[in-house]
Amino acid sequence: MEEDKSLKLLQRAVPLLLEWYGVSKRTLPWRGTKDPYRILVSEIMxxxxxxETVKGYYLTFLEKFPTAEALAAADEADVLKAWEGLGYYSRARNLQKAAKTIAKAGFPRDFQGVRALSGVGDYTAGAILSIAYDLPCPAVDGNVLRILTRLLESEENIDDERSRKKFREALREVYPAQAGDFCQALMELGAIVCVPNGLPLCGECPWREICRAHQSGRELDFPVRSEKKKRRVVALNVCVLRKGNKFALKKREEKGLLAGLYEFPVFEGSPPDFGRVLKEKRAKHVFTHLEWHMTGQLIEANEYFPQYIWATKEEIERGYAIPNAFKAFTEWLRT
Ligand code: SF4
Structure with missing residues (x-):
């Protein structure tokens, strides 16, 4: 960054953004609250x-666990069940751990304290402190970096932690008193105007007159990133075994990907002969570093194979959290 000029440009950008946010922000269920616990839940989700997905879960989750104390005291299985469909379940476990800390010692009010909560990184800590307490704690994620590198035409590689730090510090210098609105306005601009995929909607942007990348027609040259690592692809056979009105499930390992959740019998190689195949379909699920390419079969099982848990559709819906990765096959529970 040409430090001085960039800082001046950022200073001009702040009031324009706040004014735009005042009239253009979306109505979202977590907007408007200053309750740090509720903000923590929304940020983790x-x-x-x-x-769009979080909208459907946030209020229901808070009805079940309205306070950190309620979440701290809940059964882990109930928490995971309420999280079902949101994916990345370690977030739910961490959130409950954080709730236990908060229930004991109150919600922390400084960066170190919030950052020390389980599952909370720099970005989330910044967002909570800005939104709940109007503190000048920048929350800088990929969205914020995209809009800032475009505004400033900055060649900083945003995958480099040092660049993130530079942007955090630059933002701290221009943070206005309405820190919560400013933090959310940055996120909102990145979500609905200066979008990650496809062309940004510069015509609707409050920064269109001052944005350097827009002035030079180089919007898509930013942000600069390191080359992406390729995801590992794993081919899996998923066997949905049905006998009478029951289905076979298995609990995943307590550690690692989707730990402790339930799945249909899954095989990296060919599955054993369980019975007559009724239906077959393919599905793909993409994790951060991994892709599952799945072939699923609905099978009329020859017997109640004893290595599995057998449960009805209703029992599964009540008590067994099956990860979203198997969504294409859970539809078969209704057949
Ligand atoms: S003018 Fe365009 S490129 Fe610049 S910040 Fe706005 S939407 Fe992004």
Whole structure:
């Protein structure tokens, strides 16, 4: 960054953004609250899940666990069940751990304290402190970096932690008193105007007159990133075994990917002969570093194979959290 000029440009950008946010922000269920626990829940849910999906879960989750104390005291199985469909379940476990800390010692009010909560990184800590307490704690994630590198035409590689730090520090210098609105306005601009995929909607952007990348027609040259590592692809056979009105399930290992959740019998190689195949379909699920390419079969099982848990559709819906990765096959529970 040409430090001085960039800082001046950022200073001009702040009031324009706040004014735009005042009239253009979306109505979202977590907007408007200053309750740090509710903000924590929304931020954790939003970490790896789209806004549209989170909308459907946030209020229901808070009805079940309205306070940190309620979440701290809940059964882990109930928490995971309420999280079912949001994916990345370690977030739910961490959230409950954080709730236990908060229930004991109250919600922390400084960066170190919030950052020390389980599952909370720099971005989430910044967002909570800005939104709940209007503190000048920048929350800088990929969205914020995209809009800032475009505004400033900055060649900083945003995958480099040092660049993130530079942007955090630059933002701290221009943070206005309405820290919560500013933090959310940055996120909102990245979500609905200066979008990650496809062309940004510069015509609707409050920064269109001052944005350097827009002035030079180089919007898509930013942000600069390191080359992406390829995801590992794993081919899996998923066997949905049905006998009478029951289905076979297996609990996953307590550690690692989707730990402790339930799945249909899954095989990396060919599955054993369980019975007559009724239906077959393919599905793909993409994790951060891994892709599952799945071939699923609905099978009329020859017997109640004793290595599995057998449960009805209703029992599964009540008590067994099956990860979203198997969504294409859970549809068969209704057949
Ligand atoms: S003018 Fe365009 S490129 Fe620049 S910040 Fe706005 S939407 Fe992004």
């Amino acid at each position: 939003l970490q790896q899940t789209r806004v």
